[in-house]
Amino acid sequence: MIKKIMVCACLIPFLAGVCTAEVWKAPDQEQARERAKETVPFIKEYKDDCQISRRICLMDAGISLDDVSTVYFLLDSPIIKEREDHYEPVRFAHKRHAALVDDCSKCHHFRPKDEDALETTRCSACHQDSFNPEYPERIGLKAAYHQQCMECHQQEAKGPVDCTGCHLKHVPDHKELVKLPDNPDPIQVTQACLECHDTQGEDMLKTAHWLWRGPSPYTTGHRKDILHGKGTTALNNF
Amino acid sequence: MQITRRHFFGVMGAAGASVAVRPPTGHAWQSKAPPDPFGCLVDLTRCVGCRKCEEACAEVNGLPEPERVNCQCTIFEKDRRPDHDAYTVVNRYYTGKVDEFDKPVPTYAKVQCMHCQDPACVSACIVGALTKDETGTVRYDVTRCIGCRYCMVACPFEIPAYEYHDPITPKVMKCTFCYDRISKQGGVPGCATICPTEAITFGRRETLLEVAKKRLKENPARYLPHIYGEKEVGGTSWMYLSGVPFEQVNLPALPETPSPKLSETVQHSLFTYLWSPILLFGVLGGLMAWFNKNDNPPDKGGA
Numbered sequence: 056m057i058k059k060i061m062v063c064a065c066l067i068p069f070l071a072g073v074c075t076a077e078v079w080k081a082p083d084q085e086q087a088r089e090r091a092k093e094t095v096p097f098i099k100e101y102k103d104d105c106q107i108s109r110r111i112c113l114m115d116a117g118i119s120l121d122d123v124s125t126v127y128f129l130l131d132s133p134i135i136k137e138r139e140d141h142y143e144p145v146r147f148a149h150k151r152h153a154a155l156v157d158d159c160s161k162c163h164h165f166r167p168k169d170e171d172a173l174e175t176t177r178c179s180a181c182h183q184d185s186f187n188p189e190y191p192e193r194i195g196l197k198a199a200y201h202q203q204c205m206e207c208h209q210q211e212a213k214g215p216v217d218c219t220g221c222h223l224k225h226v227p228d229h230k231e232l233v234k235l236p237d238n239p240d241p242i243q244v245t246q247a248c249l250e251c252h253d254t255q256g257e258d259m260l261k262t263a264h265w266l267w268r269g270p271s272p273y274t275t276g277h278r279k280d281i282l283h284g285k286g287t288t289a290l291n292n293f
Numbered sequence: 294m295q296i297t298r299r300h301f302f303g304v305m306g307a308a309g310a311s312v313a314v315r316p317p318t319g320h321a322w323q324s325k326a327p328p329d330p331f332g333c334l335v336d337l338t339r340c341v342g343c344r345k346c347e348e349a350c351a352e353v354n355g356l357p358e359p360e361r362v363n364c365q366c367t368i369f370e371k372d373r374r375p376d377h378d379a380y381t382v383v384n385r386y387y388t389g390k391v392d393e394f395d396k397p398v399p400t401y402a403k404v405q406c407m408h409c410q411d412p413a414c415v416s417a418c419i420v421g422a423l424t425k426d427e428t429g430t431v432r433y434d435v436t437r438c439i440g441c442r443y444c445m446v447a448c449p450f451e452i453p454a455y456e457y458h459d460p461i462t463p464k465v466m467k468c469t470f471c472y473d474r475i476s477k478q479g480g481v482p483g484c485a486t487i488c489p490t491e492a493i494t495f496g497r498r499e500t501l502l503e504v505a506k507k508r509l510k511e512n513p514a515r516y517l518p519h520i521y522g523e524k525e526v527g528g529t530s531w532m533y534l535s536g537v538p539f540e541q542v543n544l545p546a547l548p549e550t551p552s553p554k555l556s557e558t559v560q561h562s563l564f565t566y567l568w569s570p571i572l573l574f575g576v577l578g579g580l581m582a583w584f585n586k587n588d589n590p591p592d593k594g595g596a
């Protein structure tokens with residue numbers, strides 16, 4: 056009897072949660088989604104600096120990794136979707152890229168002519184719709200993303216250059232695909248994942264999530280003093 | 294009956310002289326190119342070989358889905374040409390270009406109708422099934438086509454294909470420049486819309502030439518200093534920029550004279566004032582008279 060009551064008591068808050076249908080959403084995801092919907096006014100004139108002077112400008116302005124306010128972007132602009140909408144948006148880890156590249160001028164390659172404008176602007180401020188007859192040499196937002204990302208990924212021989220390397224695939228409902236025992240333990244879950252995603256499993260072993268090595272954009276002062284990574288310490292290796 | 298050498302040269306000389314002194318025709322060849330056509334600038338240094346343009350082209354033109362759309366592993370092993378199932382195809386070329394690790398770098402090139410300013414096919418078509426439109430499109434009208442396939446022979450880029458498999462209603466098949474889209478305000482061809490890297494830039498031909506020249510000037514190391522299609526066969530609506538020689542990506546070296554200029558000049562000068570048929574029948578009549586005169590006397594002997 057007592058057990059039953061306890062179960063019921065436990066269920067009450069749960070049911071209440073279901074009734075109000077409050078689905079938890081990751082705040083940073085939501086923020087990124089909202090941001091992606093925004094469009095900003097078109098910057099007509101830009102300062103045609105070469106990359107070196109651009110770099111010096113950014114350094115003079117004292118812009119560094121600490122100024123990267125947005126960690127993560129969802130590249131899902133209505134500017135692109137207006138013409139066609141074939142792919143899932145790309146999740147772009149802004150801060151991580153900034154830390155890896157360590158040169159803001161690589162992407163923020165020009166600045167607005169207006170001296171009062173910010174040093175770094177959004178891609179979509181200068182690159183909007185393609186084939187604008189008034190600015191024929193200005194490439195559109197979609198091409199700007201693809202050219203910038205792919206060229207660098209190729210040059211650095213790092214990062215994906217195929218479509219699904221960046222664009223999300225439509226993920227099928229895994230409830231039907233995966234059969235797990237009731238109350239599975241973490242190892243059972245991992246095993247179920249690896250049954251299909253074995254290459255991703257291999258890849259994972261090379262990432263910072265496993266090695267606890269690599270750029271550390273999020274630690275205070277970007278310190279790298281973690282000694283006991285999963286890859287290095289047997290105790291931690293599960 | 295003998296035709297002596299002297300006679301022969303006499304007759305030929307007369308014919309030659311009449312050609313030489315023929316009255317000035319007053320029909321100097323004139324280009325019929327539209328004044329401000331649309332065009333596309335294909336920048337091979339930007340093309341990544343994703344073949345999305347093939348996919349989009351098939352979709353907007355109601356053609357079958359291209360072979361292995363999402364897999365680029367084996368498709369490039371054969372050199373493909375546009376055919377009755379595909380108005381455009383992308384090919385891969387290894388031209389000897391290498392990256393800093395000495396790895397060969399491929400160059401991808403999209404092929405489709407070039408929409409020449411003075412198209413040879415339009416000039417060759419005897420029923421006017423092909424026309425060059427104000428938008429720059431070389432349009433095909435199946436209701437007029439009699440299936441002679443002269444256009445296929447005339448095209449310097451070997452583009453038009455024919456539905457040989459269809460005995461009842463065969464059509465000549467080639468890129469339509471997405472006429473239905475570009476003739477509307479703000480319309481863009483299917484391939485140019487989808488291209489992820491804007492390797493295909495759509496716009497007015499004049500503007501595109503400026504854009505191309507700007508790219509060449511700003512990036513001399515990236516490009517060969519030539520805009521393919523600016524002058525080739527009198528200019529084409531589709532133009533190319535490349536970092537490797539154009540012949541190596543199957544864009545043939547062609548003269549600057551529009552193909553119809555030569556053929557039409559020959560044709561027109563042949564028929565001005567009907568001098569050539571008059572001359573031909575004159576010569577034939579002369580020869581007949583001459584043979585008759587020569588043939589008669591020996592008959593008398595009954596030899």
Ligand code: SF4
Pocket residue numbers: 349350351353354380381405467468469470471482483484485
């Ligand atoms: S212009 Fe239209 S028909 Fe021509 S290749 Fe592009 S999509 Fe195909």
Ligand code: SF4
Pocket residue numbers: 339340341342343344345346347383401403487488489490491492493
């Ligand atoms: S869509 Fe663009 S990048 Fe892709 S193959 Fe065609 S021209 Fe090249």
